[in-house]
Amino acid sequence: MESLAFTSKSLGDTFALAKAFSEVLGPESIVFLSGELGAGKTAFVQGIARALGSENPVTSPTFNLMQEYDVPSGQTIFHFDLYRIEDEDELGETGLLDVAGIEGPTFIEWGEPFQSLLGEDFFEIKIERVAEDANAEAVPKDANAESNDAAADKNNNSTVANSDHFNRLFTFSAHGKEAEKLTRGFTCKL
Ligand SMILES: Nc1ncnc2c1ncn2[C@@H]1O[C@H](COP(=O)(O)OP(=O)(O)O)[C@@H](O)[C@H]1O
Ligand SMILES: [Mg+2]
Numbered sequence: 001m002e003s004l005a006f007t008s009k010s011l012g013d014t015f016a017l018a019k020a021f022s023e024v025l026g027p028e029s030i031v032f033l034s035g036e037l038g039a040g041k042t043a044f045v046q047g048i049a050r051a052l053g054s055e056n057p058v059t060s061p062t063f064n065l066m067q068e069y070d071v072p073s074g075q076t077i078f079h080f081d082l083y084r085i086e087d088e089d090e091l092g093e094t095g096l097l098d099v100a101g102i103e104g105p106t107f108i109e110w111g112e113p114f115q116s117l118l119g120e121d122f123f124e125i126k127i128e129r130v131a132e133d134a135n136a137e138a139v140p141k142d143a144n145a146e147s148n149d150a151a152a153d154k155n156n157n158s159t160v161a162n163s164d165h166f167n168r169l170f171t172f173s174a175h176g177k178e179a180e181k182l183t184r185g186f187t188c189k190l
């Protein structure tokens with residue numbers, strides 16, 4: 001199993017990571033995101049949708065356990081939040097099993113209890129809030145990082161971006177042959 005770690009110091013960094021990851025994503029990729037509330041799971045998926053050119057998130061008509069992002073390539077990105085899903089019957093109603101690995105790249109928050117239902121080929125992205133290193137020198141951001149941050153601010157309609165003084169440690173792991181193969185091309189310079 002391949003595993004790669006990156007430290008995101010801002011929402012812009014998270015969007016840059018999402019952009020890099022969007023480039024290795026396959027049409028059948030299944031991605032589990034883990035991390036506590038507020039870690040940045042949804043922000044990462046928003047970064048994916050944005051990187052692939054989605055302008056407006058299409059909200060599911062029923063309730064937002066699932067969101068679909070239509071992107072100009074003609075693909076649909078699926079995004080599930082299974083926080084409130086308690087058993088396999090409820091999971092069935094979300095439609096996850098009908099689309100994951102079939103209809104388009106699929107991102108799943110809080111999916112750990114159901115991981116075994118989705119086959120053996122998938123990515124796991126673990127996001128942990130970590131304290132900023134008080135001794136680290138401030139690193140001037142390059143122009144590219146600034147434009148990412150500006151885009152992040154524009155896209156961020158929840159709380160104030162980058163205001164919680166924590167970095168995010170992202171650990172990407174690939175399980176299964178296909179995911180491992182895709183991950184070999186994955187790098188990101190923050
Ligand atoms: N480096 C970072 N990466 C991602 N989000 C960050 C970062 N720094 C601060 N944030 C903030 O943390 C929050 C993450 O929220 P969200 O993505 O909804 O979390 P989750 O889906 O894991 O519950 C957002 O308000 C975002 O602006
Ligand atoms: Mg979320």
